[in-house]
Amino acid sequence: MAQGRRQTGAGRGVTMRDVADRAGVGLATVSRVVNGVSGVAPELAEKVREAARDLGYRHDATASSLRRADRRTDTVALVLEDVANPFSSALQRAITDAAAERGIMVLSGSSDENPSRERDLVETFTARRADGLIVVPTGRADDALRAARTFGTPLVAVDRMVNLEGVDTVTVDNREGTAAAAARLHAAGHRRVAYFGDQPTIWTADERLAGFSDIFPAGPATPVRRGLSSVQAAEHAAHEVLASPEPPTAFVSGQNLITIGIRRALQEAGLEHRIALVGFDDFPLADLLTPGVSVIAQDPARLGLEAARLLFARLDGDEGPARHCVVPTRYIARGSGEIPAPSARP
Numbered sequence: 001m002a003q004g005r006r007q008t009g010a011g012r013g014v015t016m017r018d019v020a021d022r023a024g025v026g027l028a029t030v031s032r033v034v035n036g037v038s039g040v041a042p043e044l045a046e047k048v049r050e051a052a053r054d055l056g057y058r059h060d061a062t063a064s065s066l067r068r069a070d071r072r073t074d075t076v077a078l079v080l081e082d083v084a085n086p087f088s089s090a091l092q093r094a095i096t097d098a099a100a101e102r103g104i105m106v107l108s109g110s111s112d113e114n115p116s117r118e119r120d121l122v123e124t125f126t127a128r129r130a131d132g133l134i135v136v137p138t139g140r141a142d143d144a145l146r147a148a149r150t151f152g153t154p155l156v157a158v159d160r161m162v163n164l165e166g167v168d169t170v171t172v173d174n175r176e177g178t179a180a181a182a183a184r185l186h187a188a189g190h191r192r193v194a195y196f197g198d199q200p201t202i203w204t205a206d207e208r209l210a211g212f213s214d215i216f217p218a219g220p221a222t223p224v225r226r227g228l229s230s231v232q233a234a235e236h237a238a239h240e241v242l243a244s245p246e247p248p249t250a251f252v253s254g255q256n257l258i259t260i261g262i263r264r265a266l267q268e269a270g271l272e273h274r275i276a277l278v279g280f281d282d283f284p285l286a287d288l289l290t291p292g293v294s295v296i297a298q299d300p301a302r303l304g305l306e307a308a309r310l311l312f313a314r315l316d317g318d319e320g321p322a323r324h325c326v327v328p329t330r331y332i333a334r335g336s337g338e339i340p341a342p343s344a345r346p
Contacts, residue, residue, distance in 0.1 A: 014057045022051035076311060077125035078108040079118060079135040081159075087256065087281055087300050088136070091158065094304025095134060102312065104131075113199060113229065115140035126153055132311045137162050139201050154314035158307040160203040161324075168310040170303055170325045174204050174280075177296045177329030178211030181278045182252055184337065185215075189344030190250040190276060192221045194241050196234055196262060197254035200226050208254040208280055223248065234261025242269055249341045250276035256283040256295075263293060263336075278337040287334055294337025297330045 020030045025048060032040050033048040040048075051057075078095055080088040088110070096106045107125060111118040118141040125133060126147075132154040135145065142162060149155055149166055157169045185193055195212045198205040209224070216222045223241055228234045234253070238261060241247060251266075253259040259279025266272040272291065279286075279295050286293040306325045 014055045016057075018055055019048060019051045019057050022055060023047045072131050073129050074103060075105045075107055075128075075130050076132045076134065077121075077128075077130040078106055079121045079125075079133065079137075080108060080110050081136045082110045082112055083108065084110075085257070086283055087298065090300035091136075091304045091307075094301040095308045098305055098308035098312075111136070111138055113138055113202070119144040122148055126151055132156070132315055134158055134307050134311055136160060137203075139203055154311055156307045156311045156314075158303055166322055168307075168314070168323045168325075170306045170310065170327065171204075172298050172303070172327045172329050174207035174329075175211035175214070177331075178208045178252065178254070178280060179214045180211075181280075181294075181296050181331055181337065182212050182215035184331070185250045185252070185276060185278065188276070188338070189341035191341065192246060192248045193250045193252060194223045194225070194238075194248040195252045195254070196228055196237060196258050197224070197226045198229055198258065205254055212252050212254075221246075221248075228255075228258050228261070231257050231261040231264070234258040235264045236261075238262045238265035239269075242266075242271070242275075248275070250339075251278070253277070253279035255279075256281035259283065259286075259293060259295070263289070272336070274339065274342075276337055276339040276341075282332065289336075291336045291339070292334025294334045295332050297332050299327055299330070302327050 016027055016030045016034065020027045023030065025044060029040055029044065030048050033045045034052070076099060078092060080092060082088055083092060092108055099106045107130060109121045111121060115138045118138050122133065122135065122141070122144040130153065133148060134156045136159045137145065137157050139160065142164060145155060145162060145167065146164055149164065155167050157167055159171060161169050161171060193216050195209060197209050200206065205226070218224065225237045228237055234257065242265065251262050253262055256279060259277070260283065262277055263272065266275055266277065277293060279293060282295045282297045286295060306327065310323060310325065
């Protein structure tokens with residue numbers, strides 16, 4: 001019967017004992033190889049892996065984790081805003097690469113800024129015994145994050161702050177980065193500047209607006225639109241602002257999709273060479289437009305690496321106080337943010 005299983009290669013009913021017989025090694029050697037334990041000679045390990053492939057053997061990682069003294073599953077989970085967003089994709093790649101170096105698998109999902117979905121993902125990953133969580137929090141599902149910590153799951157919040165005991169955080173300096181970009185516009189003579197931002201419930205959205213307001217206080221000359229979470233919404237809002245009796249001479253955007261929407265509106269109005277635009281977060285092809293889009297660039301790869309570093313430190317036994325790591329932003333001048341105000345033009 002065992003021979004029949006070997007011929008089908010389907011893996012159904014194939015055990016480690018079958019793999020050991022095929023490879024001509026002891027059961028303990030097979031166990032060490034499939035569980036990633038060191039100490040097996042490379043040529044012997046390859047014989048085991050080849051036998052497992054021939055038989056279609058599939059290792060039951062869940063069952064193995066239940067037998068391990070530390071109950072580890074060698075998986076961590078990542079809750080992103082939207083994996084389709086270039087920022088989220090770069091963040092995910094950095095964390096996945098760092099985890100792969102430790103033989104750890106990363107599970108991921110998108111919250112879509114929906115707190116119910118964030119809750120579901122956190123609860124699902126916790127129930128599946130993920131060793132740790134890295135979350136881009138919506139700011140409205142802290143109860144689920146608190147429950148995960150109570151369960152004993154190490155947790156790192158990335159890109160946004162949370163006020164939860166024992167939670168490490170990694171962010172950029174949102175306020176300073178936006179203030180520095182706004183100061184450039186002020187120095188170029190701009191006084192009527194519009195700010196377009198994301199949902200008010202998002203921590204980064206508040207920080208970026210605060211940085212803008214440090215340079216351009218609220219008033220009739222500084223229209224602020226918030227709650228813009230798509231290209232289309234930003235484009236529509238930009239057309240409305242441009243149609244006002246005294247339209248702005250510059251825009252500051254708090255998010256890359258909003259930046260794209262504003263740029264579309266400017267191009268449709270033929271104003272992309274006359275009205276300045278600076279956006280928070282870089283995006284693909286921003287440098288290929290004419291003029292190129294000037295941005296306050298984050299480093300999502302570094303954010304991901306720092307988040308992974310903090311999480312793996314916890315998994316390795318670090319029980320110190322919660323840490324907050326701040327990654328600096330970088331202003332990239334490409335032309336759109338360097339358009340001077342009409343009064344400052346020669």
